[in-house]
Amino acid sequence: MSTPPMVDPLESLARGNVRSVWEVLEAMSILMRRRNEGLPLNLPQVTLYLRSGREVTGLIREYGEFRQGRGVLLITSGGYGSHGEGLDVTFVPDGVIEALTLHEATVLDAPAKSMPESSPMHLRRHLPALADTLSSAWGSKVAVELGSADELESEAHIQPLAWLVERTGEVLAKLASTPDVGDVLRERVRKVKLSVGDAFGARLSEGTLGLTTSRRPAAWPLESELARAVMDTLP
Structure with missing residues (x-):
């Protein structure tokens, strides 16, 4: 059974689809939670326009x-990349919010600088290492390959694949050591294909x-999501 695709809550924002203020606030809250859980996300600032005429950014x-x-909790100083000094958090009730602006939403299209920069050469070296890791966990040979021969030709694919390679090694090795699940993996999986x-x-x-990751960092899988998706494929 294949896993339903995970939805990026801001995938179509700023691409023509109209959303309410509340949908945007909820989506941004989800993305902050995903960043706190480990995704290397750049998050755009938001300006809230209040019925009083004030603005909060x-x-x-x-x-x-x-x-x-x-309502919404808004980090109004310090912000992304700060170490917490002088951090202010403002609560704004729903009823006083009239509109909002999402600033530079395109920052969501690239991972945060906290994620090390990868390259096609780096990935080519790591695929055999991943195969060795899985083969050791399986106790038998497991092949690892990319979904297509030109997967590394697109610069936009490098960082998503680097994220997927690292998560795949950690998650599958852990699942292989899990009673029952590990036995099914060893019986059913001879090759892992990443795309x-x-x-x-x-x-x-x-x-x-076959494991596929989104191009957009906001929809890259967390370890828990990848583990659940793999287990959902097992009979």
């Missing part, structure tokens, strides 16, 4: 229900476990 920390009611596409997904067919 910062990063969305969280949107939802609080003791004071429904970049429109969305994250996993598929097992004729001994090949």
Whole structure:
């Protein structure tokens, strides 16, 4: 059984689809949570326009229900990359928000600088290393290859593949050591094929476990999501 594709909550934002203020706030809150869970995300700042005529600019920390009611927590100083000194967090209730501006939304298209820069040569060296890691975990030979011969020709694929390669080694080695799940993996998987596409997904067919990651960092899989997707493919 293939895993349903994971949805990037801001995939179509700034690409023509109209969204409400509340949908954008919720999406930004999801992305902040994913960044806190380990994704190397650049997050755009948001300006909230209030009914009083005031404006508040910062990063969305969280949107939802609080003791004071429904609203948004906004990091209004320090922000991305800060070490916490002088960090201010402002609560803005739902009822006073009239509109918003999402600044430079295209920063979502590239991973944060905290992620080491990769290259085609780096990936070519790491594929055999990944195969060795999995073969050791399986106790038998496991092949690792890219989804297509020209996968590394696109510069936009390098960082997504680098993220997927690292997560795949960690997740599959851990699953292989798990009772029952490990036995099924050893029985069913002889090859792992890695690729970049429109969305994250996993598929097992004729001994090949195909793992696809999205081009957009916001929809790259966390380790927990990759593990769940792999297990969902198993009979």
